[in-house]
Amino acid sequence: MRKCRLLSVRETLQAPDFALRLVRVSGTFMKYEWDAAKASANLAKHDVSFDDAARALEDPRKIEFLDDRFDYGEERMQSICIERDGVLFVVSVMRGNDVCRIISARKADRDEQERYFQRYL
Numbered sequence: 001m002r003k004c005r006l007l008s009v010r011e012t013l014q015a016p017d018f019a020l021r022l023v024r025v026s027g028t029f030m031k032y033e034w035d036a037a038k039a040s041a042n043l044a045k046h047d048v049s050f051d052d053a054a055r056a057l058e059d060p061r062k063i064e065f066l067d068d069r070f071d072y073g074e075e076r077m078q079s080i081c082i083e084r085d086g087v088l089f090v091v092s093v094m095r096g097n098d099v100c101r102i103i104s105a106r107k108a109d110r111d112e113q114e115r116y117f118q119r120y121l
Contacts, residue, residue: 081116
């Protein structure tokens, strides 16, 4: 089992094959993790970092829905959420009550952006 040190708020721990990010939410910490190789490939393909995706998932106005297109063997969530550079579409899965594993992230397409903003008009 790999040992991790306790991180300060918004600090990211990088290792060769994974990353872990802690974010304080309503007095508690949500942990975000991802595969480092997957994060690098995602950044190259979509120009969206998993750090940005983790920040976007903290959006209190995010839209979440179950990703039931395939049987993944786990309950994957699709989220449309906003981050400083715009609206993102993030796929993630919860590991327990306090760990969110980011699977993919990209800029939201036009329809997804409209869906996000229509919710508040």
